[in-house]
Amino acid sequence: MIDSWPTSARLWDRAKGSLPGGVSTGMRASMRPHPLFFRGGRGPVLTDVDGNDYLDHVLGWGPVILGHGHPGLTEAVTRRLPYGATFGAGHELEFLAAEAVLEAVPGAERVLWSNTGSEADQIALRLARAATGRNRFVKMTGHYHGWSDAFLLGYRPDAEGRLDQTGTHGQSPAALSDVSLAPWGDLEAVSSVLRDPAQDIAAVFVEPVLCNSGVIAPPDGYLAGLRSLCDETGTLLVFDEVITGFRIALGGAVELYGVQPDLVVLAKALAGGYPVAAVIGRDAVLGQSTRGVVHAGTYNGNPVVLAAVKATVEALAEPGVYPAFEANGRRLADGMRAALDRHGVPAAINQVGPVVQVLPGMDRCDTFTQFLAGDQRWYDVLTVELLRRGVFALPGGRWYLSAAHTAAHVDTTVEAFGAAVAATVETDGLPRGALQGGGVAG
Numbered sequence: 001m002i003d004s005w006p007t008s009a010r011l012w013d014r015a016k017g018s019l020p021g022g023v024s025t026g027m028r029a030s031m032r033p034h035p036l037f038f039r040g041g042r043g044p045v046l047t048d049v050d051g052n053d054y055l056d057h058v059l060g061w062g063p064v065i066l067g068h069g070h071p072g073l074t075e076a077v078t079r080r081l082p083y084g085a086t087f088g089a090g091h092e093l094e095f096l097a098a099e100a101v102l103e104a105v106p107g108a109e110r111v112l113w114s115n116t117g118s119e120a121d122q123i124a125l126r127l128a129r130a131a132t133g134r135n136r137f138v139k140m141t142g143h144y145h146g147w148s149d150a151f152l153l154g155y156r157p158d159a160e161g162r163l164d165q166t167g168t169h170g171q172s173p174a175a176l177s178d179v180s181l182a183p184w185g186d187l188e189a190v191s192s193v194l195r196d197p198a199q200d201i202a203a204v205f206v207e208p209v210l211c212n213s214g215v216i217a218p219p220d221g222y223l224a225g226l227r228s229l230c231d232e233t234g235t236l237l238v239f240d241e242v243i244t245g246f247r248i249a250l251g252g253a254v255e256l257y258g259v260q261p262d263l264v265v266l267a268k269a270l271a272g273g274y275p276v277a278a279v280i281g282r283d284a285v286l287g288q289s290t291r292g293v294v295h296a297g298t299y300n301g302n303p304v305v306l307a308a309v310k311a312t313v314e315a316l317a318e319p320g321v322y323p324a325f326e327a328n329g330r331r332l333a334d335g336m337r338a339a340l341d342r343h344g345v346p347a348a349i350n351q352v353g354p355v356v357q358v359l360p361g362m363d364r365c366d367t368f369t370q371f372l373a374g375d376q377r378w379y380d381v382l383t384v385e386l387l388r389r390g391v392f393a394l395p396g397g398r399w400y401l402s403a404a405h406t407a408a409h410v411d412t413t414v415e416a417f418g419a420a421v422a423a424t425v426e427t428d429g430l431p432r433g434a435l436q437g438g439g440v441a442g
């Protein structure tokens with residue numbers, strides 16, 4: 001059992017002298033008991049600077065879909081490195097990687113390379129505005145589309161419980177006037193906004209599975225209903241598949257639910273951990289990027305990360321990858337449910353493919369409102385108990401599996417999960433309370 005992390009604590013202290021809070025994104029500061037520092041990883045295992053091994057369910061907050069140090073991915077990147085970092089001009093991997101993505105995701109005609117999900121969502125919005133000549137967009141409450149002024153709205157309630165305020169200090173209040181917030185799963189609400197021409201809606205943005213707030217699958221017919229409403233009103237439908245893309249199926253939610261959006265935003269799993277994002281869709285929409293819609297970026301189409309894209313997509317396209325994701329996702333979810341039952345701890349588990357969510361203090365979670373009622377303080381205690389037993393889990397309740405996690409790894413995690421749950425009951429009781437900044441994105 002791990003009791004302390006002295007080297008991590010020391011490095012964190014030093015990091016605070018040069019990095020705000022000693023971390024590279026503010027969200028990482030919420031890791032308990034304090035941010036850890038790592039030496040490296042191999043497959044599903046991550047090793048910290050104190051020499052402790054963990055089964056990793058954080059996976060870089062999602063991108064490390066093949067596990068750490070995947071041989072094919074490492075070789076593809078290593079092979080590219082001697083030829084230089086970037087050209088700011090064309091090279092073969094731009095279209096080879098694009099062809100691999102287009103082959104994997106149904107219905108898309110072109111790929112626009114970008115660097116992060118936050119950037120890719122912004123260019124998707126600009127393309128939708130240009131294509132429709134309209135300005136505003138629909139965003140669902142609880143959905144996350146990056147940290148930009150345009151999108152960081154209606155994600156988490158503020159201290160007074162309000163969702164219709166700006167999402168961060170320093171954000172332009174003008175951003176609010178461009179957004180109509182709608183509750184996830186409610187077609188009527190979207191319909192009344194889209195059918196009102198005064199709303200001037202260019203696009204509906206949606207996480208097709210609400211991964212950032214509970215891993216909630218879309219209600220039956222909901223995505224198809226959004227498609228019909230968008231068709232009827234000449235609005236673009238954008239699936240933000242930054243989490244679901246290349247994860248819940250090779251073709252993401254587009255493949256799994258059989259609904260064709262106008263644009264798909266991809267990042268995270270797309271390159272197995274290397275920084276890249278993409279918007280894919282119809283040529284008529286993406287082609288605007290050479291006809292008056294500015295899509296810039298010094299690092300767009302970087303050869304090293306595109307070598308990573310091609311290798312990752314090829315590895316994920318191997319037979320058996322997605323059936324194993326589904327089987328192991330279920331195994332983890334079932335094992336967690338059994339452990340929670342055994343110890344009399346009320347919590348729901350949601351699962352879609354290799355993404356699992358622990359939802360403390362409730363029987364089930366089908367809506368963002370239910371998600372917000374979760375008992376986050378108990379979960380914070382649990383994550384430390386898990387860490388002590390060699391399992392690295394995100395704050396906020398979401399769990400990821402990589403292709404390197406086998407059924408045996410999942411069983412080891414489930415055993416540690418049961419022991420960690422027992423420890424929360426024995427040592428802390430079950431602290432109740434309002435969600436405190438839980439379900440964080442990243």
Ligand SMILES: Cc1ncc(COP(=O)(O)O)c(C=O)c1O
Pocket residue numbers: 115116117118119121144145146147207212240241242243267268277441442
């Ligand atoms: C659904 C979704 N969209 C967009 C983003 C932003 O991506 P990035 O962190 O690469 O900017 C995230 C990040 O977690 C996300 O989950």
